């Protein structure tokens with residue numbers, strides 16, 4: 001099957017530049033978990049990543065988490081799906097700086113180096129820009145703050161109305177989504 005070109009994580013036309021929202025958290029601000037049971041950032045999830053994201057300059061985010069035995073695929077090594085989760089969460093954090101709710105449409109991941117249990121992975125994501133409702137972004141994961149690149153990702157997120165989470169999820173009212181949108 002030939003996929004539509006608009007699905008590619010490589011922009012097919014010039015993008016509208018991203019604009020950091022005037023009320024976006026200042027660079028250096030640690031972003032609170034968006035949901036306590038989130039498998040990526042939730043403090044109440046028993047085996048989640050507990051990934052902590054920090055607002056960066058312009059429209060960028062950094063994130064960090066430590067790989068534990070709960071995140072293994074091969075013995076002693078992080079599972080690739082778990083690493084994609086960490087990239088997805090860090091990329092998703094860009095919505096706080098843009099103040100536009102969005103969901104992952106496509107996530108292309110390059111696995112460059114194995115990531116051992118005990119590693120603290122340092123991730124960064126930056127927004128490239130928009131084509132209509134599509135937001136294009138890239139992310140990198142390093143083994144240490146200035147360490148080797150272990151992961152690279154390109155993604156397309158699709159802007160959705162806040163009601164998306166009420167209609168398709170559970171236990172969330174439109175009011176809560178709006179609160180969450182302005183008070184992450």
Ligand SMILES: CCCCCCCCCC(=O)SCCNC(=O)CCNC(=O)[C@H](O)C(C)(C)COP(=O)(O)OP(=O)(O)OC[C@H]1O[C@@H](n2cnc3c(N)ncnc32)[C@H](O)[C@@H]1OP(=O)(O)O
Nearest residue numbers: 006007088089092103104105106132133134156158160165
């Ligand atoms: C309360 C907040 C919580 C935040 C949590 C953040 C967690 C981290 C991020 C995630 O993991 S989100 C969860 C994983 N993602 C999903 O569950 C998304 C599931 N898919 C959908 O809900 C819909 O398919 C989607 C909203 C993505 C698109 O459906 P729509 O009917 O709204 O859009 P439409 O099909 O009209 O397409 C709109 C544009 O997006 C493009 N598009 C749609 N699906 C795409 C896709 N999959 N990949 C790339 N582009 C896509 C599409 O080509 C089109 O481009 P154009 O406007 O230029 O023509």
